[in-house]
Amino acid sequence: MSDGQFDTYITAVQKECPDTDSETIAAAFLKYQEDFKIPPQDSMRSIIRSLNSSKSVPSTRSSGSSSSKPRAAKKVERLSELKADDKEIEIEVEIISHNMREQTIRGEQKQIAFGLLEDNPWAENGDKNRWEYKDWAPSPNLAPGSIVRLEGVSVNEYQGKMSLNINQSSRVVVIREGTRAIVAPGEAQDIATLPSDGYVCVVGRVLSSREDQIHKKDGSGSIDIVRGRLADESGTIGFLSWESFEHEVGALIKIEGAQVRTFRDTPELNFGRTTKVELFHDKNFADTETLSEQTVLTISDLRDGSRDIDAVVQITEWAKRTFTRDGVEKYLWSGQIADPTGRCRMSAWEDLPIDENNLPLTVRLKGVRVRAWQGIPDITVDNAAQVEILEKSPWDEGIDFSTQTVEVALNELATGASRVGVSTEAIVVSVREDSGFIQRCTECRRVLRDGHCATHDANAGNTDVRMRLVIDDGVASMSLLINKEGSLGLLAMTEDELSTQISSNGQLDFVQTLRSKMLGRNIRASGRTIVDEQGGMMLADNAELVEEDAVMKATEIRAQWGG
Amino acid sequence: MQASPRAKRQPAWHMLASEFMDATLNEKGPGEFDPSFIITKLGAKVNRVIVAGLLERLEIRETANGSTLYQGQLRDPSGQHYFSVGDYASESMRELAMTLTERIEAGEPELVLMVAKARWYQTEEGAVYTSLRPEEACIIDGKTYANWLTRACQGTIDRMNALSASLELEPTEQAYASSDSIPANLVDGLVTSRNHYGEIDLEQYKLNVMQALDIAEGKMANATKPVPTLNLSSADEDENETEDSSDASNLEECALSIIRQLDQGDGVDFDAVLSNANARGFSRQDSEAMLDELSERGVIHEPRFGWFKIVE
Numbered sequence: 001m002s003d004g005q006f007d008t009y010i011t012a013v014q015k016e017c018p019d020t021d022s023e024t025i026a027a028a029f030l031k032y033q034e035d036f037k038i039p040p041q042d043s044m045r046s047i048i049r050s051l052n053s054s055k056s057v058p059s060t061r062s063s064g065s066s067s068s069k070p071r072a073a074k075k076v077e078r079l080s081e082l083k084a085d086d087k088e089i090e091i092e093v094e095i096i097s098h099n100m101r102e103q104t105i106r107g108e109q110k111q112i113a114f115g116l117l118e119d120n121p122w123a124e125n126g127d128k129n130r131w132e133y134k135d136w137a138p139s140p141n142l143a144p145g146s147i148v149r150l151e152g153v154s155v156n157e158y159q160g161k162m163s164l165n166i167n168q169s170s171r172v173v174v175i176r177e178g179t180r181a182i183v184a185p186g187e188a189q190d191i192a193t194l195p196s197d198g199y200v201c202v203v204g205r206v207l208s209s210r211e212d213q214i215h216k217k218d219g220s221g222s223i224d225i226v227r228g229r230l231a232d233e234s235g236t237i238g239f240l241s242w243e244s245f246e247h248e249v250g251a252l253i254k255i256e257g258a259q260v261r262t263f264r265d266t267p268e269l270n271f272g273r274t275t276k277v278e279l280f281h282d283k284n285f286a287d288t289e290t291l292s293e294q295t296v297l298t299i300s301d302l303r304d305g306s307r308d309i310d311a312v313v314q315i316t317e318w319a320k321r322t323f324t325r326d327g328v329e330k331y332l333w334s335g336q337i338a339d340p341t342g343r344c345r346m347s348a349w350e351d352l353p354i355d356e357n358n359l360p361l362t363v364r365l366k367g368v369r370v371r372a373w374q375g376i377p378d379i380t381v382d383n384a385a386q387v388e389i390l391e392k393s394p395w396d397e398g399i400d401f402s403t404q405t406v407e408v409a410l411n412e413l414a415t416g417a418s419r420v421g422v423s424t425e426a427i428v429v430s431v432r433e434d435s436g437f438i439q440r441c442t443e444c445r446r447v448l449r450d451g452h453c454a455t456h457d458a459n460a461g462n463t464d465v466r467m468r469l470v471i472d473d474g475v476a477s478m479s480l481l482i483n484k485e486g487s488l489g490l491l492a493m494t495e496d497e498l499s500t501q502i503s504s505n506g507q508l509d510f511v512q513t514l515r516s517k518m519l520g521r522n523i524r525a526s527g528r529t530i531v532d533e534q535g536g537m538m539l540a541d542n543a544e545l546v547e548e549d550a551v552m553k554a555t556e557i558r559a560q561w562g563g
Numbered sequence: 564m565q566a567s568p569r570a571k572r573q574p575a576w577h578m579l580a581s582e583f584m585d586a587t588l589n590e591k592g593p594g595e596f597d598p599s600f601i602i603t604k605l606g607a608k609v610n611r612v613i614v615a616g617l618l619e620r621l622e623i624r625e626t627a628n629g630s631t632l633y634q635g636q637l638r639d640p641s642g643q644h645y646f647s648v649g650d651y652a653s654e655s656m657r658e659l660a661m662t663l664t665e666r667i668e669a670g671e672p673e674l675v676l677m678v679a680k681a682r683w684y685q686t687e688e689g690a691v692y693t694s695l696r697p698e699e700a701c702i703i704d705g706k707t708y709a710n711w712l713t714r715a716c717q718g719t720i721d722r723m724n725a726l727s728a729s730l731e732l733e734p735t736e737q738a739y740a741s742s743d744s745i746p747a748n749l750v751d752g753l754v755t756s757r758n759h760y761g762e763i764d765l766e767q768y769k770l771n772v773m774q775a776l777d778i779a780e781g782k783m784a785n786a787t788k789p790v791p792t793l794n795l796s797s798a799d800e801d802e803n804e805t806e807d808s809s810d811a812s813n814l815e816e817c818a819l820s821i822i823r824q825l826d827q828g829d830g831v832d833f834d835a836v837l838s839n840a841n842a843r844g845f846s847r848q849d850s851e852a853m854l855d856e857l858s859e860r861g862v863i864h865e866p867r868f869g870w871f872k873i874v875e
Contacts, residue, residue: 036674037705037712037778038617042638043672046619050670118593124759128593427714429575429613429678430699433655470572472613474718475748477572508655515701520613520676520711535571550709554779557713561720561772 006030009040017051025051079119079129079164084157089164092149092175094121096130098142099199102257102274113138117164121147135166142166147176192234194260196267201256203280204230204237205291206249208308208367229308230255230269231291238307241271247279250288254280264305264372265417300341300406302379303417304372311365311379313337314393315346316402318356337379338401343420345373348381353389360401362393375418375530405526413529414476414536423526424538425546428518429477430470433511435487436502440464465495467514471523471538478536480525482543490543522546573598573610574748575678577714581641581771582722583612587691587868588759589683601681601693604763605722606729606753612695614644615676615703615711621664633660637675637695640712640778641771646679646695659700676703676711690858690865712779716772723765723772725749726756734758767848814845814853822863822873830870 006029010022017025025047032043075090076082082089097115113135120128134156135142142148151171156163166172188203209228216222226245229238230253239258247253256276258269271277296310318335333354334347354361366386371378381387406419410426413419439461440446441453448461465484470477488495502510527540582603590608591599600608614637621635626649633648648660666673677700683693703711728744734757739750756763777783821839825831833854840850854871857863863871 032617032672033783035705036617036672037708037781037783038638038672038674039640039774039778039783042617042640045638046617046672049620050672124588124590124755127591130593427575427577427613429611433653472575474574474576475746477574508658511655512659512701515699516703519678519699519701520615520703520707522710548710548713550706550713550779551781553710553713554716554776557717557720558773558776558780 087154093117132163139172141172149173190234239269265303266305298341302377306370345378410473426471429472432468435467575613579641608752709779830872
């Protein structure tokens with residue numbers, strides 16, 4: 001078999017293992033190359049090893065230990081060295097964030113600054129601690145990204161949480177100017193780039209505004225508020241004013257010191273007592289009509305908690321549901337809707353001029369709000385005036401949205417809203433050990449743990465099959481739960497075959513078999529997704545491994561790389 | 564000012580061993596549960612990797628406190644990973660480690676793919692080593708290995724391209740983030756990488772990718788032709804560990820004599836060793852690999868990062 005290609009390697013191996021004949025060595029090299037795609041320079045060590053398997057010198061790698069240095073009490077390097085009653089401290093820190101706030105102290109309006117700072121500012125990596133700070137006499141030297149030496153600051157402990165007070169007598173020495181973007185107070189930010197919380201300044205046009213009331217939960221009365229929506233060319237955002245708000249729709253206003261709060265998944269501007277709202281003049285600012293177009297969303301854009309949004313959707317199912325609340329029979333309409341980006345649900349609290357026997361039907365929705373049930377967005381229509389029936393749909397008539405599946409990149413699914421009717425492709429990076437047979441609660445279908453349901457206690461349970469994987473596209477990852485039908489399809493097995501395999505070889509062996517089959521492989525799955533702050537999850541009813549041709553792909557990569 | 568979301572699962576990077584082993588920089592957030600990262604020269608901020616190769620060694624060890632630890636090496640065309648499986652690993656991972664140890668002892672070679680957490684440690688002298696803690700692993704066939712190779716190559720190429728693009732820009736997050744040639748997930752790591760590693764020589768990574776692509780394309784099968792194939796000969800050149808390579812032992816002598824001559828008490832800095840060796844006809848890559856090898860063998864050590872001394 002050896003035609004000379006391994007000769008130099010065979011000589012090298014024979015130096016180590018003089019008793020072995022070259023045929024055996026050549027055969028070993030060939031086996032590695034043919035069966036395992038391992039070239040001789042890489043297989044040589046393994047071959048030498050297996051030939052004289054008794055001698056092997058494991059390499060020793062010792063683990064390092066970190067050293068800590070104690071320091072004098074007042075001048076410290078690390079926040080962790082500080083105690084709750086320390087005063088007159090000197091420390092070098094990096095300012096992470098810096099916000100201004102007005103506060104009434106002993107009847108006097110005062111500006112104070114607050115934010116986060118981080119110790120160990122010179123280390124490129126390693127341990128860093130963050131504390132909050134308050135600057136009682138806002139120093140112009142504090143800016144996000146700057147490294148400063150604080151002299152004469154003190155520790156403040158409140159409910160076990162430590163923070164730093166920068167006092168009137170403290171000194172702030174700038175050692176390195178801030179390199180990060182600094183948003184000066186009074187300088188407006190684009191709506192699209194607003195943070196999800198914090199104080200901001202915005203210039204925008206009022207797209208909608210209506211009076212509303214918030215009822216206190218304890219029944220002690222209600223607060224008058226104003227809700228609405230504001231837009232600039234970068235995007236739109238809802239607002240809630242706790243003070244009177246008399247600017248009309250179309251007015252261009254500048255708001256300073258508004259607070260962004262995130263309600264469900266949707267950021268919202270809050271105007272309070274300290275917020276300054278004034279008319280703004282800019283002839284070039286986009287007009288109301290242009291800005292309004294941005295409030296038209298597709299289903300893939302819908303977020304739990306969104307309000308005052310517009311959409312054009314197709315209603316594919318519509319049915320009346322009645323229920324009894326407080327002894328009174330009530331009803332609502334609900335059904336399925338779709339657009340080219342996906343599917344979701346819609347509910348209406350009033351009768352709409354829709355014939356449920358004459359579907360699908362395309363409608364334009366105006367000023368509706370979004371709730372989500374189990375991750376699926378549900379558009380709520382509060383009154384019939386919000387719905388306009390369109391004669392013609394803007395899409396190709398032939399498309400049946402009720403069964404469509406939209407191909408979406410995993411990264412987009414993981415960072416977007418929950419969606420229905422999507423499919424994606426990614427690498428399997430984990431096969432969870434509880435894949436296979438599970439017991440579900442007979443009441444709520446939740447998975448039983450040791451025969452117990454979290455809400456319905458001990459339970460005989462119903463047997464079900466599912467697979468629990470993690471898929472990953474190198475940027476984002478998501479849990480992938482495949483239902484019984486999809487799992488059995490992926491395994492190409494019947495439930496009985498699966499049951500036999502697991503009971504004869506054991507659960508661990510089954511999981512290891514799954515890993516050998518799937519780990520590191522590309523999988524395509526379709527179903528719906530639930531995304532919340534803990535990450536994303538896809539509930540799939542269909543999944544299959546994607547066959548790939550490495551030779552073709554390698555050639556392709558090389559061609560693209562060269563070009 | 565972005566609200567910090569609860570730590571989400573970190574993605575897995577497809578990565579060749581050379582890129583991972585070359586990394587000497589780590590980063591961890593301030594919180595107790597913040598993930599830790601290794602930042603590679605190519606700007607990948609790695610918490611988790613997906614790697615594959617030939618299982619070259621796997622041995623069971625008793626540790627000081629009586630627990631068992633499996634330690635092993637996984638080799639791909641570019642180099643090798645060190646990994647360990649301890650009592651902290653899942654039952655299935657430990658069981659697999661046991662099975663694989665038996666196979667290795669019996670002399671049965673295996674190709675293994677693993678999804679692993681990136682670990683690092685620093686010796687008292689300041690040298691940084693990276694290693695892996697596999698979470699899940701499995702035995703794979705040549706076809707799956709070839710597919711993994713293409714993905715690892717694609718990832719390496721993408722990172723090399725982003726790195727090259729970054730050289731045209733100011734090394735700031737803003738500049739990188741607004742560039743179309745730098746993917747969002749590399750912005751952060753590239754800024755840190757460029758500030759830490761300085762100038763980066765891509766030549767070695769390019770060779771690694773070319774060789775890995777050859778293997779994925781099955782060009783080894785063509786090796787029966789009389790013409791020697793490129794991948795084997797090019798691999799020969801960077802094969803410093805080969806016992807019969809006289810160049811390697813010359814380089815070893817050369818590197819040691821440079822360090823001996825130039826050391827004035829603090830050791831000799833990395834660049835001085837490389838430039839001097841280069842003047843004597845050894846490529847910078849070869850010298851760099853030799854320094855790594857000598858460090859690993861304990862002939863030289865790094866009293867502080869980038870400064871080498873001969874162990875007395």
